[in-house]
Amino acid sequence: MSDNWGRWGPQDQAGALNLVTPEVTRRAAGLVRSGRTLSLAQPLGPATPSPGHRPGLQRFMNRDAGDYALGARTPGGFKFAEDTVMVPTHSGTHVDALSHAWAGEHLYNGHPEASTRSTRGAQRCGAEHLVPVVTRGILVDLVAASGGPLPPSAPVDAAALRDGIAEAGVEPEPGDAVLVRTGWWESHGTAPDYFADEPGITGESAAWLAERDVALVGADNYAVERQTSEPGFPAHLVLLHRHGVPLVENLALAELAEALAAEARSTFLLLFAPLPLVGSTGSPVTPVAVL
Structure with a gap:
C-alpha cells in the first residue's frame, strides 16, 4: 500500500490509530501476566533537555x-x-500529531497545509484527534541485540528491527505499537549531542513498518529516525505524512527492556493516551506498559 490517504474516508484525522480495533485491544489484554505497570516517559520539568530551536x-x-x-x-x-x-508540545516524551510534518501542499490524507497557521493552530490533524488506544506493544531491543547502545548515526534497517525482537515468531501486525530501543537516551541523555547524530530507523525501515499496518512507532531518541548530515526526515514523511502513523519520541525504555528480558518476551500491553490539545501539532504523553 503506497499510503493510507482515503483509507478511512476523506475526513479522517486519526490515521493508523484506526487500526486499533476492539479485537486488537482484546488480543493485547491477553498479554497481561503479573499486572505490573511501567511508565515509559522521561521526567518532564524545567531541567528537561530541549533542542536549541525550542x-x-x-x-x-x-x-x-x-x-x-x-x-x-x-x-x-x-x-x-x-x-x-x-x-512546548515537542519536548520530553511526546507524540507527533499528524499535522507535525508533511511535504508538498497537503498534510496527511490530503488536508490542506493552509489549515495550519500560527493564529489558529492546526485546524486539521491536531493532537485532539490522537485517540487513546490500548494495543499490543513490541519492544525492539537493539541494545540487547548488539551488545550495547548503537553508535551515532547508525541506521536501523528492517533486518535490524527483526533481530531486535527477542520473542521467537513475533512480527509486527495490524494495530501494533513498535518501540525501538537504541540506547541513545541512556548513553547521550545528558550530553550536548543528544539532539544530533542519533541512530534510528531509516526511510526504508519506516516503509517496512507501514506495510505491516502498525498503529504507532516510538523510540528512545529525539526524532525516532536516524540523524545524519543529509537534510530531511524521510521516516517522518513515510509514517506521519503518507501513512498517518503517530511517532512517540524520547521514550524511556531501559526498565521495560530489563523486565521483558526477565520473562524472555518482547510483547506487552501498551496504554497510549495523549492530551487532547486542540490544534496542537504534538502532545506530552506517558505511555504505560502493563506486563
Whole structure:
C-alpha cells in the first residue's frame, strides 16, 4: 500500500490509530501476566533537555508557602499551592500529531497545509484527534541485540528491527505499537549531542513498518529516525505524512527492556493516551506498559 490517504474516508484525522480495533485491544489484554505497570516517559520539568530551536518547559507558582509567609489568609487553617506550566508540545516524551510534518501542499490524507497557521493552530490533524488506544506493544531491543547502545548515526534497517525482537515468531501486525530501543537516551541523555547524530530507523525501515499496518512507532531518541548530515526526515514523511502513523519520541525504555528480558518476551500491553490539545501539532504523553 503506497499510503493510507482515503483509507478511512476523506475526513479522517486519526490515521493508523484506526487500526486499533476492539479485537486488537482484546488480543493485547491477553498479554497481561503479573499486572505490573511501567511508565515509559522521561521526567518532564524545567531541567528537561530541549533542542536549541525550542524553548524549555517553564513553571510559575500561582500560590505557594511564600504567600502565607507574607500573611495570606488561611481560612480554617487551610493552605494550598498551585502552579502554571508552559511546555512546548515537542519536548520530553511526546507524540507527533499528524499535522507535525508533511511535504508538498497537503498534510496527511490530503488536508490542506493552509489549515495550519500560527493564529489558529492546526485546524486539521491536531493532537485532539490522537485517540487513546490500548494495543499490543513490541519492544525492539537493539541494545540487547548488539551488545550495547548503537553508535551515532547508525541506521536501523528492517533486518535490524527483526533481530531486535527477542520473542521467537513475533512480527509486527495490524494495530501494533513498535518501540525501538537504541540506547541513545541512556548513553547521550545528558550530553550536548543528544539532539544530533542519533541512530534510528531509516526511510526504508519506516516503509517496512507501514506495510505491516502498525498503529504507532516510538523510540528512545529525539526524532525516532536516524540523524545524519543529509537534510530531511524521510521516516517522518513515510509514517506521519503518507501513512498517518503517530511517532512517540524520547521514550524511556531501559526498565521495560530489563523486565521483558526477565520473562524472555518482547510483547506487552501498551496504554497510549495523549492530551487532547486542540490544534496542537504534538502532545506530552506517558505511555504505560502493563506486563
